[in-house]
Amino acid sequence: MAYFTFPSADLTKRPVSRSHFFSTDHKVIGRQYFFLSLAAVLVGAWLSLLMRIHLVWPNLTLPLVGEIKPENYLAQLTMHGTLMVFFVLSTVPQSGFGTFFLPLQLGASNMAFPRLTATGFWTALLSFFVLMAAFFVPGGASGAGWTQYPPLSALASAGPGQGLGTDLWLVSIGLFCLSSLMSAVGFVVTTLRHRAPGMTWLRMPLTCWSWFVTSILILLAFGILLAAVISLMLDRHAGTSFFIPGGLLVSGKVIDHAGGSPLMWQHLFWFFGHPEVYIAVLPAMGVTSHLLSVFARKPVFGYKAMVGATLAIGALGFMVWGHHMFVSGMNPYAGFAFSTLTTAIAVPSAIKTFNWVATLYRGKIRYATPLLFSAGFVSLFITGGLTGPILAQPALDIYLHDTYFVVAHFHLIMAMAGLFAIFSATYFWFPKMFGRMMDENLGRLHFWITLLGAYATFMPMHLLGIAGHPRRYSELTGVQYVTAMAPLQKFVTVAAIVTLVGQLIFLLNLFWSIRKGAAAEANPWGCGTLEWTLASPAPLKGFVERQIQVNHGPYEYNIAGAEKDFIMQDAPAS
Amino acid sequence: MSTAMRLALLVVVVGCAYLFLAHPYWFPAGASATSDSIDRQFRIAFWVFGALFVLGHLVLIYVLSKRPHADGKIPSGSWRLEITWTLAITVIFFWFNISGEHLWSRMMPAEREAGQIEIEVTGAQFQWYFRYPGADGVFGRTDAQKFAKPSEGNPLGIDPGDPAGRDDILATAMVVPVGRDIQLHLRAQDVVHSLFIPAMRFKQDTVPGMEIHSHFTPTQIGNYEIACAELCGMGHYRMRALVRVVSKDDFEKWIKAQEAAASR
Numbered sequence: 030m031a032y033f034t035f036p037s038a039d040l041t042k043r044p045v046s047r048s049h050f051f052s053t054d055h056k057v058i059g060r061q062y063f064f065l066s067l068a069a070v071l072v073g074a075w076l077s078l079l080m081r082i083h084l085v086w087p088n089l090t091l092p093l094v095g096e097i098k099p100e101n102y103l104a105q106l107t108m109h110g111t112l113m114v115f116f117v118l119s120t121v122p123q124s125g126f127g128t129f130f131l132p133l134q135l136g137a138s139n140m141a142f143p144r145l146t147a148t149g150f151w152t153a154l155l156s157f158f159v160l161m162a163a164f165f166v167p168g169g170a171s172g173a174g175w176t177q178y179p180p181l182s183a184l185a186s187a188g189p190g191q192g193l194g195t196d197l198w199l200v201s202i203g204l205f206c207l208s209s210l211m212s213a214v215g216f217v218v219t220t221l222r223h224r225a226p227g228m229t230w231l232r233m234p235l236t237c238w239s240w241f242v243t244s245i246l247i248l249l250a251f252g253i254l255l256a257a258v259i260s261l262m263l264d265r266h267a268g269t270s271f272f273i274p275g276g277l278l279v280s281g282k283v284i285d286h287a288g289g290s291p292l293m294w295q296h297l298f299w300f301f302g303h304p305e306v307y308i309a310v311l312p313a314m315g316v317t318s319h320l321l322s323v324f325a326r327k328p329v330f331g332y333k334a335m336v337g338a339t340l341a342i343g344a345l346g347f348m349v350w351g352h353h354m355f356v357s358g359m360n361p362y363a364g365f366a367f368s369t370l371t372t373a374i375a376v377p378s379a380i381k382t383f384n385w386v387a388t389l390y391r392g393k394i395r396y397a398t399p400l401l402f403s404a405g406f407v408s409l410f411i412t413g414g415l416t417g418p419i420l421a422q423p424a425l426d427i428y429l430h431d432t433y434f435v436v437a438h439f440h441l442i443m444a445m446a447g448l449f450a451i452f453s454a455t456y457f458w459f460p461k462m463f464g465r466m467m468d469e470n471l472g473r474l475h476f477w478i479t480l481l482g483a484y485a486t487f488m489p490m491h492l493l494g495i496a497g498h499p500r501r502y503s504e505l506t507g508v509q510y511v512t513a514m515a516p517l518q519k520f521v522t523v524a525a526i527v528t529l530v531g532q533l534i535f536l537l538n539l540f541w542s543i544r545k546g547a548a549a550e551a552n553p554w555g556c557g558t559l560e561w562t563l564a565s566p567a568p569l570k571g572f573v574e575r576q577i578q579v580n581h582g583p584y585e586y587n588i589a590g591a592e593k594d595f596i597m598q599d600a601p602a603s
Numbered sequence: 604m605s606t607a608m609r610l611a612l613l614v615v616v617v618g619c620a621y622l623f624l625a626h627p628y629w630f631p632a633g634a635s636a637t638s639d640s641i642d643r644q645f646r647i648a649f650w651v652f653g654a655l656f657v658l659g660h661l662v663l664i665y666v667l668s669k670r671p672h673a674d675g676k677i678p679s680g681s682w683r684l685e686i687t688w689t690l691a692i693t694v695i696f697f698w699f700n701i702s703g704e705h706l707w708s709r710m711m712p713a714e715r716e717a718g719q720i721e722i723e724v725t726g727a728q729f730q731w732y733f734r735y736p737g738a739d740g741v742f743g744r745t746d747a748q749k750f751a752k753p754s755e756g757n758p759l760g761i762d763p764g765d766p767a768g769r770d771d772i773l774a775t776a777m778v779v780p781v782g783r784d785i786q787l788h789l790r791a792q793d794v795v796h797s798l799f800i801p802a803m804r805f806k807q808d809t810v811p812g813m814e815i816h817s818h819f820t821p822t823q824i825g826n827y828e829i830a831c832a833e834l835c836g837m838g839h840y841r842m843r844a845l846v847r848v849v850s851k852d853d854f855e856k857w858i859k860a861q862e863a864a865a866s867r
Contacts, residue, residue: 098837099840103836103839174834178794178833178834179794180795181795181834187728187836188837189837274812275812276746276812277747277748277792277793277812278748278751278760278793279793279794280793291811327677327679328677329679330678331685333680334680356807356808356832357808357810358789358808361711364707364711365707365708368700368704368707369700372696372699375692376692376696379689379692380689380692383685383688386662387666387684390666390669391671393671394667396605401604401608404663404667408660411655411656411663412619412656415652415655415659418648418699419645419648419652421703422644422706423703423707424706424707424710425641425644425703427710427804427805427806427807428641428645428801428804430806431799431806431832431833432832473604477607484618488618488622491623492627493628495626495629495630496630496631497630497801497830499799499830499832501834502839503837503840505840506840506841507838507840507841507842507843508828508840508841509843510828511840516627517627517628586677587677589675
């Protein structure tokens with residue numbers, strides 16, 4: 030078993046204080062990603078609060094914030110989207126929990142390339158600082174949206190924030206691509222090569238399957254985005270014309286470019302951007318499958334169907350990007366293909382939903398906070414998912430595209446469902462990560478507010494979209510029929526404020542529990558996967574000095590004749 | 604806790620159902636030849652997927668209320684069930700998909716009919732321009748980089764040397780006759796914009812470097828707002844214009860008056 034020991038294992042002998050910083054230990058890096066995402070989500074949520082307040086009370090000047098001009102609003106929405114999509118939804122479920130728990134669940138002593146994994150984190154942190162710096166440069170942060178469509182994003186003269194702010198955005202995202210690629214290589218190789226003896230493919234927890242498939246998506250998708258942002262950077266500063274066509278006149282200035290295609294950016298961006306949705310949501314699905322089984326004290330219903338659905342979503346995820354482009358000027362014939370392929374990807378998503386519900390059926394359900402958030406995930410996934418086949422039809426998408434209907438759809442299915450999985454994973458794995466339990470009462474209170482708040486915030490947005498309210502409007506006064514929707518926008522803002530304030534309960538619980546929470550046992554939830562064979566918090570040495578032999582599947586709950594209501598994966602074969 | 608969870612989900616279902624049935628905001632009245640069939644397709648979607656939403660949550664509430672089997676039997680899967688529900692949902696999704704594809708093909712006819720009204724639409728930060736080809740039926744050549752002078756009434760840069768451009772009519776509202784097929788040539792001068800006419804159920808991006816053809820047929824006389832639906836910069840939220848749908852006679856009169864003004 031020589032390959033279970035890594036050079037990095039030496040680091041575990043260092044004092045904890047030093048190894049907690051520049052460490053190549055996956056547990057340290059996983060926690061570092063966790064706190065990076067926490068910082069990003071705080072900024073992102075703060076920005077959404079500012080935007081919601083500005084939309085409905087445009088004349089209100091907040092202390093420390095000052096007047097919000099249209100360009101400030103656009104910078105806020107761009108940064109909100111970028112932070113949430115890249116630094117929260119694609120970071121903490123995969124690089125955060127994945128880096129911490131993939132090796133532990135597979136029985137490996139570390140990630141396959143510890144230094145590469147560590148470099149990945151430090152690159153992500155750098156990328157985060159570069160992005161934040163954009164707030165402080167002349168012109169402010171980019172205002173072209175997280176999708177950065179050229180020529181708006183390609184020309185400094187197209188608006189404030191389109192100068193240095195956009196350069197920093199591109200550099201930041203380029204670094205983030207590199208970071209994700211470095212991290213993903215470790216995931217793939219760890220899964221392929223460093224599973225403990227007996228950890229066959231079909232004994233892997235569904236979390237590991239999700240992290241594995243997601244890391245393949247990252248390897249295929251982020252390379253494309255990296256190429257795209259480099260090309261855009263060259264268009265801006267090296268005189269190339271990948272995305273800038275001839276004949277442009279911007280703010281009265283002649284643009285000296287010719288031959289580029291704005292649509293090419295959209296194709297490249299969404300070829301990355303749609304798999305990106307699954308990069309965010311597949312780990313969330315894995316966590317949900319895992320936790321529903323643990324807390325229903327039942328095996329995952331249809332484990333093999335779940336694995337198959339994960340693989341199908343991963344493969345189909347690369348064939349549906351054109352559904353973001355039905356109104357872009359793409360050939361209408363392409364609409365037929367992308368519509369049908371998008372409908373096809375709804376099928377494995379539905380299979381997962383059926384199996385989650387069946388996993389809960391007749392279980393001995395323990396209503397702990399992680400279960401509440403996982404059940405909430407299923408609810409939000411149903412709600413957000415069912416508008417997918419509607420938006421997949423060009424005939425209907427023509428009207429709904431770029432309205433609040435789309436905002437409602439992706440916030441429910443990606444942002445809220447993703448967030449619920451992040452919360453459930455945090456409450457669930459907190460003892461293994463920090464050695465203490467989070468407070469259950471605060472956890473439940475947090476759940477009720479967040480569930481009802483998420484619905485109250487995002488459901489009414491469907492109606493705004495149906496009534497034709499375009500997204501990314503900084504004021505409601507420019508178009509009359511939009512002005513008429515101010516009352517419902519007010520309701521949404523109030524709901525958003527209540528929901529955001531409710532998140533303070535989570536922060537309080539998190540930081541209080543890190544210091545003062547009740548000490549956690551090794552296996553407080555009675556879970557059968559390998560990370561729970563270690564003490565809480567997971568000792569730095571992990572599985573370095575232990576031989577593991579896996580004899581059981583990951584979800585053996587309430588097996589007849591067993592001693593307890595679960596069987597550890599490394600328990601002796603019966 | 605089980606009761607609280609089921610109650611919360613019930614509140615969600617009832618709340619959402621109430622919101623959508625009361626729907627304080629909804630589609631504006633349709634005013635184009637395709638708006639009825641699009642609205643019908645959306646109504647089907649609303650009822651089918653609305654029913655799946657309610658059903659899905661009722662099933663979720665139901666499974667949360669079921670106690671374990673008394674005999675301790677624990678099911679871990681059933682291929683029969685997997686195949687049944689996969690086929691069922693596939694049939695629903697693809698039936699809906701195919702009906703949508705039919706509608707899409709009716710909306711996007713491959714052949715252009717003759718005798719349509721031709722209008723060129725140009726998006727520029729943060730203004731829409733509508734150009735009619737005039738009596739000769741031909742749009743004059745444009746070169747925004749060379750000739751565009753908004754202050755001199757030539758924001759699109761129509762080439763003064765091109766005779767076809769002399770009778771072109773430029774307007775800041777889209778005036779169209781009721782009942783005629785309107786063929787749009789969509790262009791953009793600087794960044795990507797999107798021409799969104801909610802009442803016509805019409806939306807099409809205007810992309811620099813491309814001329815995109817699209818069409819609609821207005822069926823109701825009246826004024827309808829145009830909004831920009833693709834983020835185009837600071838003034839995106841106020842890039843508004845009007846479609847004025849008028850009778851055939853009024854349209855002829857308007858065109859005549861514009862031609863007279865243009866030739867002066």
